[in-house]
Amino acid sequence: MTMIEANNLTKHYGDIKAVQGIDLTIDAGSIHGFVGPNGAGKSTTMGMLVGVVTPTVGEATIGGDPAGSHAALEKIGYAPQDPVFYNSMTARSYLRHMGKMSGLDGNLSERVDELLEWLNLADAADQAISGYSGGMERRLALAQAMVHDPELLILDEPTAELDPRGRASIIDTLQNLTDQGKTVFVSSHVLSELEQFIEEVTVINDGKVITSGSLAEVSAGLVETYVVESTDDATLQNLLMECPFVERVELHEDSGVTVWIDDEDAFSTTLPTVLSDAEIGLQSMHRESGLEEAFLEMIESNEGV
Numbered sequence: 001m002t003m004i005e006a007n008n009l010t011k012h013y014g015d016i017k018a019v020q021g022i023d024l025t026i027d028a029g030s031i032h033g034f035v036g037p038n039g040a041g042k043s044t045t046m047g048m049l050v051g052v053v054t055p056t057v058g059e060a061t062i063g064g065d066p067a068g069s070h071a072a073l074e075k076i077g078y079a080p081q082d083p084v085f086y087n088s089m090t091a092r093s094y095l096r097h098m099g100k101m102s103g104l105d106g107n108l109s110e111r112v113d114e115l116l117e118w119l120n121l122a123d124a125a126d127q128a129i130s131g132y133s134g135g136m137e138r139r140l141a142l143a144q145a146m147v148h149d150p151e152l153l154i155l156d157e158p159t160a161e162l163d164p165r166g167r168a169s170i171i172d173t174l175q176n177l178t179d180q181g182k183t184v185f186v187s188s189h190v191l192s193e194l195e196q197f198i199e200e201v202t203v204i205n206d207g208k209v210i211t212s213g214s215l216a217e218v219s220a221g222l223v224e225t226y227v228v229e230s231t232d233d234a235t236l237q238n239l240l241m242e243c244p245f246v247e248r249v250e251l252h253e254d255s256g257v258t259v260w261i262d263d264e265d266a267f268s269t270t271l272p273t274v275l276s277d278a279e280i281g282l283q284s285m286h287r288e289s290g291l292e293e294a295f296l297e298m299i300e301s302n303e304g305v
């Protein structure tokens, strides 16, 4: 079943072409990353899916219902990039309020307790939100999005501006959501933050989709580099050049080789065999540039397309 379907979604603000004809098909139960640099059009696209931004052209459906309709809204939990809270409220009273607005009453207290516990806010549940750190606010935004137990979570940069600990905590929560069978559409301008738990990714820039597919498909064409030092670098260079996933190998003047690869899994499973078959000893190995750098290069090479 398709959870999000967008056809030619377009939004112009005067002369600014924020989103320029985006198509999306996102299956129910999938975890889909929406990645692009600042100003790429991620928030505007999400706003159109949630129904808070009216498209200039194009349309979207959520679980078959038109974006913005009551039926679509019931399916969505949305955490915007800059959530606005009633700062004098406590997290508990805020979540109860949001739950009531979503039409919950019966076991609302239980639901709120469950969310506070799950998002690690139970100890601060009765403190005013005004005293919350950025990480706590992000977790509260997630709790608010989940209060009515929606099928689909649309999360706009949930890890932005957090320190590594705050980011790890949110990523842990998102990983947890994937186990609950929710559909998650989550944006970030940093691919590496999402790569640990997303299955599919759409990359956008300048309001247009650059590429979309499984994480493996999208990253398959991206080239990473490793530096390997061995007991016989010259022989290793020749052997690696024979491997289909190796684009280039450069022998260093002092010691070691730099290897350009387009399939990290194939490289890490093949290298030990190459070394042992040729009786070459591995002295050291490190990744010199990874997916993130390759991803940025891909975006730059598509700039202005």
Ligand SMILES: Nc1ncnc2c1ncn2[C@@H]1O[C@H](COP(=O)(O)OP(=O)(O)OP(=O)(O)O)[C@@H](O)[C@H]1O
Pocket (backbone or CB within 6 Å): 013, 016, 017, 018, 019, 036, 037, 038, 039, 040, 041, 042, 043, 044, 045, 081, 189
């Ligand atoms: N209400 C608005 N009025 C005018 N221009 C807007 C408005 N909202 C967004 N834009 C412009 O549309 C473009 C896309 O913005 P958007 O916020 O969707 O990008 P983004 O990918 O979410 O960026 P970021 O990662 O910085 O949040 C930008 O050039 C932005 O300045």
